[in-house]
Amino acid sequence: MPDSYLVIGGSGLLGGHVVDQLVARGETSVASFDIAPGSFDQRVRTFVGNICDRAELENAVKESGATCIIHTASLLQGKSKEQVYKVNVGGTENVVEVAKAQHVSKLVYTSSASVVFAGSDQPNVDESAPYPAKAFDDYNAAKAIAEQLVLKTNGYQGLSTVSLRVAGLFGPRDRVTVPTIMGIMMSKRSGMQIGDNKNLFDWTYIENAAQAHLLAADRLSPDHAKYKLVAGEAFFISNGEPRPYWDFPRGLWKAAGHTPKKITVIPKGIAMVIAVIMELVAWIRGSEATLTRFRVHYICLTRYCNIDKARNALDYHPLFSIDEGIRRSAEYWMSTHPEDVAKLRETQ
Amino acid sequence: MGALSWLVLLLTHPGEFRILLQYWLWHDQRDVSVPSDHANTGWDRDTMRRCWHFLDLTSRSFAAVIKQVEDDLARVICLYYLVLRGLDTIEDDMTLPDEKKQLLLRNFHKHTLTPGWTFTESGPDEGDRQLLVEYDNVVEELRMLKPSYLDVIVDITKKMEAGMADYAHKAQTTGSVYLEKIEEYDLYCHYVAGLVGEGLSGLFSASGKEGEFLASQLELADSMGLFLQKTNIIRDFREDVDDQRYFWPREIWGDEKYGAAVGHPAFQEMKEMHLAGNEKQAEYVQSAMILNALCHATDSLDYLRLLKNQSVFNFCAIPQTMAIATLHLCFKNPDMFQRNIKIRKAEAAQLIMRSKNPRDVAYIFKEYAQKIHAKCTADDPSFIKIAAVCGRIEKWCEDQYPSFVNMATGGQAQTFDTTDVRSRVAQILDDHQRKAWLEKKREELLRTTGAATTAREKGEEATAADTFKFVAIAFTVVTVISLGSVFGIMLLLDRFT
Numbered sequence: 097m098p099d100s101y102l103v104i105g106g107s108g109l110l111g112g113h114v115v116d117q118l119v120a121r122g123e124t125s126v127a128s129f130d131i132a133p134g135s136f137d138q139r140v141r142t143f144v145g146n147i148c149d150r151a152e153l154e155n156a157v158k159e160s161g162a163t164c165i166i167h168t169a170s171l172l173q174g175k176s177k178e179q180v181y182k183v184n185v186g187g188t189e190n191v192v193e194v195a196k197a198q199h200v201s202k203l204v205y206t207s208s209a210s211v212v213f214a215g216s217d218q219p220n221v222d223e224s225a226p227y228p229a230k231a232f233d234d235y236n237a238a239k240a241i242a243e244q245l246v247l248k249t250n251g252y253q254g255l256s257t258v259s260l261r262v263a264g265l266f267g268p269r270d271r272v273t274v275p276t277i278m279g280i281m282m283s284k285r286s287g288m289q290i291g292d293n294k295n296l297f298d299w300t301y302i303e304n305a306a307q308a309h310l311l312a313a314d315r316l317s318p319d320h321a322k323y324k325l326v327a328g329e330a331f332f333i334s335n336g337e338p339r340p341y342w343d344f345p346r347g348l349w350k351a352a353g354h355t356p357k358k359i360t361v362i363p364k365g366i367a368m369v370i371a372v373i374m375e376l377v378a379w380i381r382g383s384e385a386t387l388t389r390f391r392v393h394y395i396c397l398t399r400y401c402n403i404d405k406a407r408n409a410l411d412y413h414p415l416f417s418i419d420e421g422i423r424r425s426a427e428y429w430m431s432t433h434p435e436d437v438a439k440l441r442e443t444q
Numbered sequence: 445m446g447a448l449s450w451l452v453l454l455l456t457h458p459g460e461f462r463i464l465l466q467y468w469l470w471h472d473q474r475d476v477s478v479p480s481d482h483a484n485t486g487w488d489r490d491t492m493r494r495c496w497h498f499l500d501l502t503s504r505s506f507a508a509v510i511k512q513v514e515d516d517l518a519r520v521i522c523l524y525y526l527v528l529r530g531l532d533t534i535e536d537d538m539t540l541p542d543e544k545k546q547l548l549l550r551n552f553h554k555h556t557l558t559p560g561w562t563f564t565e566s567g568p569d570e571g572d573r574q575l576l577v578e579y580d581n582v583v584e585e586l587r588m589l590k591p592s593y594l595d596v597i598v599d600i601t602k603k604m605e606a607g608m609a610d611y612a613h614k615a616q617t618t619g620s621v622y623l624e625k626i627e628e629y630d631l632y633c634h635y636v637a638g639l640v641g642e643g644l645s646g647l648f649s650a651s652g653k654e655g656e657f658l659a660s661q662l663e664l665a666d667s668m669g670l671f672l673q674k675t676n677i678i679r680d681f682r683e684d685v686d687d688q689r690y691f692w693p694r695e696i697w698g699d700e701k702y703g704a705a706v707g708h709p710a711f712q713e714m715k716e717m718h719l720a721g722n723e724k725q726a727e728y729v730q731s732a733m734i735l736n737a738l739c740h741a742t743d744s745l746d747y748l749r750l751l752k753n754q755s756v757f758n759f760c761a762i763p764q765t766m767a768i769a770t771l772h773l774c775f776k777n778p779d780m781f782q783r784n785i786k787i788r789k790a791e792a793a794q795l796i797m798r799s800k801n802p803r804d805v806a807y808i809f810k811e812y813a814q815k816i817h818a819k820c821t822a823d824d825p826s827f828i829k830i831a832a833v834c835g836r837i838e839k840w841c842e843d844q845y846p847s848f849v850n851m852a853t854g855g856q857a858q859t860f861d862t863t864d865v866r867s868r869v870a871q872i873l874d875d876h877q878r879k880a881w882l883e884k885k886r887e888e889l890l891r892t893t894g895a896a897t898t899a900r901e902k903g904e905e906a907t908a909a910d911t912f913k914f915v916a917i918a919f920t921v922v923t924v925i926s927l928g929s930v931f932g933i934m935l936l937l938d939r940f941t
Contacts (some may be wrong), residue, residue: 216863220842225865294814296835338839343831346822355823402843419828 099202099313100125102162104147104191105169107134109270110206110262113306114166115140121310127160129153130169147187150194157198164202164313167191167246170239172272177234184235188242192249202256202316203246204309209263209298209332209401211240215393219296222402223330243330250328256316258326260308263334263401267302267421268428277345278352278429282436286349287356289342290367291396296338298400301421304414308333311410325409336407337418338400347418351426354440367392460790467793474511474518484516486585492519494581495526502529502572509762514755517651519585520593521759524643526582527556527601529572530563532636535608539567542616549609553601559583596646596659600639607635622694622714626736629693630670637673638666644760653753661750667743668760674737675767678730678774682718683784690714692733701825702728718781726781731826734771734816738833741768741809742840749802749844761799768812769795776819803845813837 101118105111106128118126119137127141128134136142141160145152147169157165171183188205195203212221213236214228227244231237243259250257266273280286308331315326349355362370371389378385406412416424430437454461476485476496486492499507499522510521534540534548548555548563555561560580566573575582586594611632614620623629642665649659677684677691684691692714700710706724711717717726744764751757769787774780787795798804813834820830841847848864860867893911 212865214865218865219847220839221865224869226868228865293818296838337832337835339828339831339835340817343817343828347828347831350822350827355821359821400839418832422828 097163098124099164100127100161101164101166101313102127102129102157102160104129104153104165104167105206106130106136106140106142107132108168109267109272109302110265110305110309111166111168112269113267113302114168114309117303117306117310125161127156127162129156147190148182150190153190154194154198157194157200162198162200164204164316165191165195165200166204166206166309166313168206168309170206170208171235173233173235180234180238184238185241185245188245192245195255196249196252199254201254202313203249203258204312204316205243205246205257205259206309207243207259207261207330208236208239209261209334209399210236211243211261213399217295217398218400219398220400220402221332223332223405247328247330256318256323256327258312258316258328259330260305260312261330261332261401262300262305262308263332263399264297264299265302265305266299267425270302270425274348274425274429277348278433278436280345281349281352281354282439286345286354287358287360289359289361290392291341291364292361293340293342295341295396295398296400297341297344297398298334298338299344299418299421300334301414301416301418301424303416304335304412304421305333307415308406308410308412311412315410322409322411329405329409331406331410331412332401332403333406333412334401334403335414335416335418335421336403337414339418341395344418344422347422348426348429351422352430352437352440364392364396457790460788463790463794463797467797471793471797473508476511476518484519486519486588489585491581491584494578495522495585498526498529498572498575498578498582502526502575509759512755513759514653514753515651517647517653517756520589520647520651521644523582523585523589524597524600524647526575527586527597528604528640530556530576530579530582531601531605531608533566533570533572533576534563535612537567537570540565542613545612545616546609549605549612552605553598555579556583556586556601557598559587590650592650593647596643596650600643600646604635604639607631607639611635621688622690623692624694626693626695629691629695632691633670633673633677634666637669639669641665641667641669648751648753648756653756654751658750661747664743664747664750667740668747668764671737671740671744672763672767674733674740675770678733678737679770679780679785681780682782685715685718692729696732696736697729699729699732702732705823705825723778723781727776727778728825730774730780731776731820731824731830734775735826735830735833737767737771738813738816738830738837741813741833741837745802745806745809745837745840745844748805751802754800757801758799761802761805762796765795765799765805765808766792768809772812772816775816803851806841806845810838810841 101123103111103115103118103126106115107130111128111130112134115126115128115136119139124139126139127143128136129143129145129147131144131146133142133144143152143156143159145156147153156162167188169183169187171180173180192203194200209221210232212218212225212227213232214230215232218225227240231240243261246257246259249255264273312326312331314320315322317323318327320326346356367387368389371385371387371392374385374387375389403412450461453464475481477487478485479488482488485496487496499510502525506525507522510525511518513521531549531552534545534552537545540548555563556579561583562579563576566576586597589597623632642662645654645661645665646659648654649656681692697714697717698710698712702725703710705728708722708725711722711725711729716722717729748757748761748764751760766787769791773785773787777785779785795808798808817831817834820827824830846866848861848866848870850859850861852858860870890911893915
């Protein structure tokens with residue numbers, strides 16, 4: 097019996113690509129649940145609702161006859177602690193409870209590579225790393241709690257669960273990473289480099305991340321040869337091609353047709369001093385600083401993961417290189433930002 | 445170096461002076477003529493002395509590296525090298541007509557074992573023509589090698605002569621001077637260098653100094669050779685082009701994207717790269733060539749990790765670290781298109797002194813990868829790929845020799861960097877291993893008492909009380925038996941006397 101899929105957060109970046117890939121591989125029963133209505137292929141059933149509302153969620157699961165839930169919905173950094181916990185922990189709790197009640201057999205949860213992040217360098221981290229005693233921020237804390245909740249549920253009355261810790265998602269339809277990086281280019285700040293750019297960083301092209309979700313879902317069938325390696329496990333997912341921090345934005349700018357003429361390197365120490373001043377000025381003026389000490393610290397960190405476990409258990413081998421991902425992302429951005437592109441061509 | 449140049453160096457580059465002085469003071473060279481070493485070096489035979497002489501002639505620095513390999517392996521590698529050198533001299537010789545060259549090359553594995561075989565028809569300009577004129581010395585020495593060595597040498601000679609003959613035939617009959625595809629470039633490098641690596645692995649295994657499995661690590665051995673060969677091919681651009689020898693594949697240098705990046709058409713001829721006005725486009729091609737070579741770096745590191753003999757390790761590792769240093773020297777260096785460039789003597793000496801274990805070698809690779817990356821700018825069409833390949837080298841280091849482990853120094857045990865999350869996991873593992881080791885030791889100790897073994901065979905936990913019980917019983921049994929036999933013997937003696 098083929099699975100019936102319900103993608104929670106199907107209108108989001110990752111959820112949308114998961115839906116696309118499910119439809120593309122010929123799944124006949126695919127549904128989306130999201131607070132925002134999205135535009136989908138006509139074969140996809142759409143449910144609009146809030147995961148914080150258990151009744152709405154339960155209705156969608158019942159109506160769609162879901163046997164496999166892929167839970168990609170999440171509230172990103174920058175919201176209040178209360179909101180972040182409500183959606184990311186409370187919402188996930190609802191998903192788990194509804195899955196139990198409705199006898200769903202598979203639950204794939206989208207976690208974050210930062211659940212083990214403690215604020216310092218993290219080269220080549222793998223799944224043996226423990227959760228930090230004190231989470232780096234509310235978002236990471238909430239994601240870690242929710243992940244443990246999902247993994248703990250594995251094995252409950254035929255429900256199998258898995259958690260995918262994705263790192264640095266980007267791609268077409270991205271509303272965070274790519275536009276932010278392109279924004280730096282448009283405001284002519286692309287020639288500035290903070291730090292020595294020796295710190296490696298990890299990214300994941302969105303279609304690779306979506307593919308990992310499908311692979312994980314398939315391996316949650318108890319008769320799958322790799323079932324035991326996957327059920328109840330957490331996996332780091334990235335492109336497996338760490339590279340120095342600044343190379344990623346430069347790659348995107350270049351793909352959009354812009355190469356900084358000259359690079360001004362600002363050592364980390366000096367950048368910290370500038371950040372303090374900018375924070376002070378912003379505090380006095382009551383505005384938001386463009387450069388904070390947190391940003392400087394973050395930019396100069398080494399952070400990448402070891403995806404061998406996913407390679408072995410999920411047979412996850414990224415289909416698209418970062419190079420290709422950058423090309424596709426820039427193309428999408430250019431097609432959706434014609435004015436910016438025109439402005440860029442003028443100034444070049 | 446004369447006294448004056450030492451003095452100049454001291455004044456201009458004191459740091460380099462120090463390194464070279466250290467190198468000169470601490471780095472011993474093997475003297476192959478020492479009588480106590482004759483069984484290994486064969487210096488007591490005229491034929492072998494001649495072979496050592498030819499080795500010194502072809503390359504002094506390389507000869508020194510070969511001589512450092514332990515025991516008889518240095519002599520075997522010397523002979524292996526001379527065979528390949530002989531083959532190479534014939535292949536390079538432009539004065540030989542194709543038919544003659546084909547026959548010579550394709551039969552070289554037979555000639556090389558024919559007593560008295562020499563070849564006197566090399567062109568007068570061939571640097572190593574004298575080696576072939578006196579080749580009977582090499583034949584004589586080869587025939588003395590044990591079969592396991594000789595088999596490897598003959599096998600590689602057969603493969604290499606076929607490859608070289610194919611290339612020579614193609615060049616001399618079709619008039620095509622360039623390698624077209626990257627695959628062709630890889631195959632060419634395989635014949636002239638990858639096979640050398642394959643043969644060396646075979647010799648290391650045959651010597652018993654390395655595991656038997658090493659001989660079958662063909663892909664890694666090939667990468668070792670390719671990494672060196674490609675580095676030389678890149679560095680020697682100008683010399684080769686001036687001599688009309690073209691090894692760079694057209695798929696790279698003739699790619700229009702490097703022209704498009706500066707608004708020019710693709711290069712039509714290789715020599716265009718050193719002409720004025722083409723600097724930027726040539727630089728992009730150079731980056732692409734270096735990127736191609738860097739793709740073999742992690743394979744090389746994998747290979748080096750498999751070695752266990754120190755002298756074999758040094759022999760393999762030193763050329764590799766020199767190669768990555770050379771790639772760094774060439775990267776974005778316009779001089780490479782104009783003249784022969786070389787890493788500085790002090791840098792080379794430092795690399796030789798540091799290339800002593802796989803961890804240090806990996807960190808040397810990482811350092812140079814970071815330096816190469818730092819020189820790379822976003823306008824370069826290979827920019828993203830270079831970042832990826834440099835990142836791969838760095839990740840290799842973290843996979844195999846993670847940075848949170850501070851190496852043991854001065855009698856201190858290794859320590860873990862407490863700020864790194866991996867330390868906590870490693871600490872748990874470490875404790876676990878230590879406990880397991882202690883447990884094993886305890887069991888071994890118990891086993892030596894013999895009694896404990898019996899107890900374990902019954903599937904019981906050997907406690908101290910059990911051990912005591914067994915010892916007591918065993919003691920009683922032994923006492924009873926000995927007393928019994930003494931009594932029996934006395935009884936017998938009594939009866940028969």
